[in-house]
Amino acid sequence: MTDKIFRINMTDLTTGIEDVPAAWAGHGGRGLTSTVVAAEVEPTCHPLGPKNKLVFAPGLLSGTLAANSGRISVGAKSPLTGTIKEANAGGSGAQFLARCGCKALIIEGQPRNDRWYSLTVTPEGVVINEENEMIGKGNYEVVETVTARLPGKPGIITIGPAGEMRMAAANISVKDPDGGLRSCGRGGLGAVMGSKKIKFIAIDPGDGKVDIADQAKFRDANRAFAKALVDHPVSKALGQYGTNVLVNIINEAGALPTRNFTSGQFDGHDRISGETMHDTIVARGGKPKHNCHPGCVIQCSQIYNDADGKKLTSGFEYESIWAMGADCCIDNLDHIAEADRIMDDIGIDSIETPVAFAVAMEAGVLPFGDGPGVCRILREDVAKGTALGRIIGGGAGAVGRAFGVTRVPTVKNQAIPAYDPRAIKGIGITYATSTQGADHTMGYTIATNILGVGGKIDPLTKEGQVELSRNLQIATAAIDSTGMCLFIAFAALDDQTCLPALIDLINARFGTSLVGDDVVNLGKSILKTERAFNIAAGFTSVDDRLPEFFYTEPLPPHNVVFDFSGEEIDTFWNF
Amino acid sequence: MTDKIFRINMTDLTTGIEDVPAAWAGHGGRGLTSTVVAAEVEPTCHPLGPKNKLVFAPGLLSGTLAANSGRISVGAKSPLTGTIKEANAGGSGAQFLARCGCKALIIEGQPRNDRWYSLTVTPEGVVINEENEMIGKGNYEVVETVTARLPGKPGIITIGPAGEMRMAAANISVKDPDGGLRSCGRGGLGAVMGSKKIKFIAIDPGDGKVDIADQAKFRDANRAFAKALVDHPVSKALGQYGTNVLVNIINEAGALPTRNFTSGQFDGHDRISGETMHDTIVARGGKPKHNCHPGCVIQCSQIYNDADGKKLTSGFEYESIWAMGADCCIDNLDHIAEADRIMDDIGIDSIETPVAFAVAMEAGVLPFGDGPGVCRILREDVAKGTALGRIIGGGAGAVGRAFGVTRVPTVKNQAIPAYDPRAIKGIGITYATSTQGADHTMGYTIATNILGVGGKIDPLTKEGQVELSRNLQIATAAIDSTGMCLFIAFAALDDQTCLPALIDLINARFGTSLVGDDVVNLGKSILKTERAFNIAAGFTSVDDRLPEFFYTEPLPPHNVVFDFSGEEIDTFWNF
Structure with missing residues (x-):
């Protein structure tokens, strides 16, 4: 089936299906949510008002059998940061949404009354239902009740009481295959969903499947890709002890x-x-x-x-x-x-x-x-x-x-x-310059500063940190568009077979012929789109700084401060 | 006596008296607080941290017999707005401080412990005392107790529990001659005083007097000035019904x-x-x-x-x-x-x-x-x-x-x-462009939009409002430097004898020969100093806007919205 844009207007409670504009076709995940938000949301609007939009997008490879491709992105203007925002999570949301033929779900407007709603997404489109029973309930109860209420085993995206109350730290949860919860955690996007009075979204793809342009090539690429992932030592450590x-x-x-x-x-x-x-x-x-x-x-x-x-x-x-x-x-x-x-x-x-x-x-x-x-x-x-x-x-x-x-x-x-960031300076550059507020996942320099992945840069020196953060932020923006879990980055940095296999997967899925530079350019362009939104929203380089105490209070045991000047930080954007 | 700068360092609990730098000599009140803050405070510092400074300054004419010259200005980086901030109030603070020969009281640093302090200001300088009894007390009790505790009838500047708790809306109170309270109300400067652990400042000028270069000229000018004030119809209405x-x-x-x-x-x-x-x-x-x-x-x-x-x-x-x-x-x-x-x-x-x-x-x-x-x-x-x-x-x-x-x-x-601002559009321009957040006193277009003072401009049309706000903001910045109450502005706008008399007062006080243009230039320069601080603190023209609902929700009974574009608002700064 051809991917479409599913659009929901919560002011007049209408829904529609639209063709994908040509400019959005090569985007998925964060690349798509940021592109849509930048194109359609006034940067100065109130994040909890009717002018903000909440955009869900599976990644380019979501819904396929590609390993680790099940991340769903959600984007909007953030009520926490005031910046453009994308958060992503696992669970079955991305795969089910992709199998509905939904390239992006764009939720706009805001009900004029105090009623609450749910959405049901199928390959036929979106239905809006009034919802009463689940209002005020926690996410676990929502997942349990909605799973029992609906036929099949729907994907479920939900907010808890925090989102209903429009708290700036509210997140959006995605049901995993076992009824556990995965969180699009950061930036208060749950409050945006709450401001649109949507308690949950159920996704039922039925028999819907994602088209693969070249099945054989896809299968081969996936095999190479998965092997690179499982072979990497960090993957093994993550499997044994978790991120902890x-x-x-x-x-x-x-x-x-x-x-x-x-x-x-x-x-x-x-x-x-x-x-x-x-x-x-x-x-x-x-x-x-x-x-x-x-x-x-x-x-x-x-x-x-x-x-x-x-x-x-x-x-x-x-x-x-x-x-x-x-x-x-x-x-x-x-x-x-x-x-x-x-x-x-x-x-x-x-x-x-x-x-x-x-x-x-x-x-x-x-x-x-x-x-x-x-x-x-x-x-x-x-x-x-x-x-x-x-x-x-x-x-x-x-x-x-x-x-x-x-x-x-x-x-x-x-x-x-x-x-x-005083003791791992590279991550300080990421915190400062990220388009989305302090977020380690935007450019995870820990890989190279601490884990020795992709080389080794001393965490306590300033040298090389800006470039490291820049390269990682660009790569991350691209990875976040594929629907891939960020943990593919360890293999991608160390194993020369990994990234080509990923690009092969995308090409096999869409019949395209992207090369490595295209991926880098995609990452750069996403960062620039996001930054342009922020500048239009009133952000300046003064916002790309750490709080005062990181510069003045030495951190034991190394007794170090964060000592990058503003000018040094700002060189991040030289690309 | 020659005016001096009284400087208090709350980190090491030292005080000193300094000569007035030449660049500050022509400034008083807001002009001086903003000049000092712009010169000495890092625009990006935390408003409640040790790098912020709290500056008190009487006006150029405070401490003299000039009518209505008793306003005291206090300035700092604001914890409420993040901008530069000045707030002023009546009471006896300005007059007593001027009679101490104190052109400005600059309080910097922050105690490293949890103790509270008070300051006592005399013509000999400032003494820091530890304070226990008054901590947690309301302003009325502070005024009563400190008045009883100290000899003479000291001027008192104080914060209440809100300032102690560093609430962003905390103000600074100034005792009036009857033991009433006058407030440097806006922008949370009480929280800055609280962050420096100063509960109150007692001011005892003793026999201290302000020098007047030309007593006879001063007396004549004051007579003309006071007459212009009392003759204006708005002054009469204010005397009868108050601002209410x-x-x-x-x-x-x-x-x-x-x-x-x-x-x-x-x-x-x-x-x-x-x-x-x-x-x-x-x-x-x-x-x-x-x-x-x-x-x-x-x-x-x-x-x-x-x-x-x-x-x-x-x-x-x-x-x-x-x-x-x-x-x-x-x-x-x-x-x-x-x-x-x-x-x-x-x-x-x-x-x-x-x-x-x-x-x-x-x-x-x-x-x-x-x-x-x-x-x-x-x-x-x-x-x-x-x-x-x-x-x-x-x-x-x-x-x-x-x-x-x-x-x-x-x-x-x-x-x-x-x-x-939807029904009085001129004041909307003032709210949007003020260097200090929404504040009617920064450029009180109500005078011309509603009261017919200084001409008449229809409050519901856009025409002329930007220019009106600009002229009033420039004039206000100058008036706020004199120690004059802003209510002299009504007479100044309508009575041709008022402003020359005010300039004569300043010239007679200091032996200068300022003319009208000097006053306008002073006002412009203060606004530009304040704006430069804000830009360095990260503010942009995007911050010079009203909240979204003023543009989208018509206000009964006129059913009007605020309809200035960003570009139109930004022409305010064309001077």
């Missing part, structure tokens, strides 16, 4: 932000590490290895059970564990897992929210290390939208402003994740 | 923002009007006419008693009454007066805070019209710093972000005051 393998590594590097970014090492690192987590999972009969979408060959997810052997959470990531762990000084993995489950259920970013808690701890709202306190506030305040819940749900910047705290680790109002 | 004379006038114009800016007229306008207020004051034995500083010949202040004849509040201004009244739909003047007293005591802006309440009412936090509810939240939440109090104390923008409200009347995150 990083706790001990980053702690050893002195770059594990601890106690609201006042130290680079956490005394309790062993108790929250990937190794400890692995052993705990095994001892409790959980799954140390689990895939978030069909076709993943890395399987960095896991199922973490509580002490009674009951499933507590999955997709339990390093950045979330770091944030609730080291940054909040909580050294009890069960408390962290419980908080993770609640955050997934409320539908709120599990990086932004714990970083917000750490700032609140510095303000004296609760003590550092108080895991039960965090879970209580999540349940009784954030989920219920009390004033304190609203402040926490507004993210780290909101907490800092409310309590007059000056040590607030954000860039463009988005919380800095799990790698201190 | 405007409720009925602006309501009649259909520009009285009501129910969180959804209408231009308020059913309850008669019950909160200046006329009603005047009759109530007289009936209860209050004072309908009262001066906020010695030498004021307009006397727009008043003392408003409660039903038992006990003083409730003074300096009860139109903008505060509008905000708590029409904007929150509270039509009971006693409730508004009680809220005004509490806000003065807490030390929080009585424009920003009620506008924040109106947004909270739209969010459903409390019902529109709930005066007792407002007073309860002010006492139990804002004063005590609960989470709800922190949200309200963060201003209208913070409330909008916390509750996901899109109708939030702010520019550069500062609440739009009492004149709807």
